[in-house]
Amino acid sequence: xxxxxxxxxxxxxxxxxxxAWIAFAWIAxxxxxxxxxxxxxxxxxxxxxxxxxxxxxxxxxxxxDREHDVSADGRPPDARRESIIRTGLGEIxxxxxxxxxxxxxxxxRWNAQPRVKELIARWKETEATWKTQDDEAKAAVIPQxxxxxxxxxxxxxxxxxxxxxxxxxxxx
Numbered sequence: 001x002x003x004x005x006x007x008x009x010x011x012x013x014x015x016x017x018x019x020a021w022i023a024f025a026w027i028a029x030x031x032x033x034x035x036x037x038x039x040x041x042x043x044x045x046x047x048x049x050x051x052x053x054x055x056x057x058x059x060x061x062x063x064x065d066r067e068h069d070v071s072a073d074g075r076p077p078d079a080r081r082e083s084i085i086r087t088g089l090g091e092i093x094x095x096x097x098x099x100x101x102x103x104x105x106x107x108x109r110w111n112a113q114p115r116v117k118e119l120i121a122r123w124k125e126t127e128a129t130w131k132t133q134d135d136e137a138k139a140a141v142i143p144q145x146x147x148x149x150x151x152x153x154x155x156x157x158x159x160x161x162x163x164x165x166x167x168x169x170x171x172x
Contacts, residue, residue: 077138081130081145088149095160102167106159119152 075083096103110116126141126148133141 077135077142080142081138084142084146084149088153091153092156095157098160099164099167102163103160105167106156106163109163110156110159113155116152116155119148123148 123145126145130138130141
């Protein structure tokens with residue numbers, strides 16, 4: 001049968017056109033069953049009257065469950081620490097890719113600064129005690145870790161901009 005249809009493209013075209021016409025007529029006719037409406041309950045569920053059960057809800061009175069919180073601050077401390085480190089390393093890589101020679105010179109000067117050495121020492125102390133702390137203690141340290149990274153990256157960015165100005169490279 002397929003061989004006979006392949007030899008007769010006109011017949012194949014008419015069959016496809018007829019099938020499309022039937023499908024269009026069926027869709028346009030509206031002979032579909034109506035959706036069944038669910039009965040509303042007259043009871044009060046969780047303090048909400050049945051008349052308002054389908055109404056939009058607000059966030060008033062809702063509490064965040066710490067175990068299921070997916071916001072940035074609701075993540076476990078280990079994940080937040082990893083995020084801080086990844087963000088910082090990403091910014092360092094961006095600075096380095098702009099102009100490697102300028103970055104290398106700036107990184108050398110940045111590394112020699114007493115404040116940077118102090119930040120690195122504090123970071124090492126924090127990392128040394130990290131694994132022995134419980135989640136609450138880790139969560140309390142996270143803002144300090146973030147502040148240390150921001151300060152160190154700010155100092156690095158200043159050095160890179162200074163080196164770029166001196167070299168005339170125009171890196172920003």
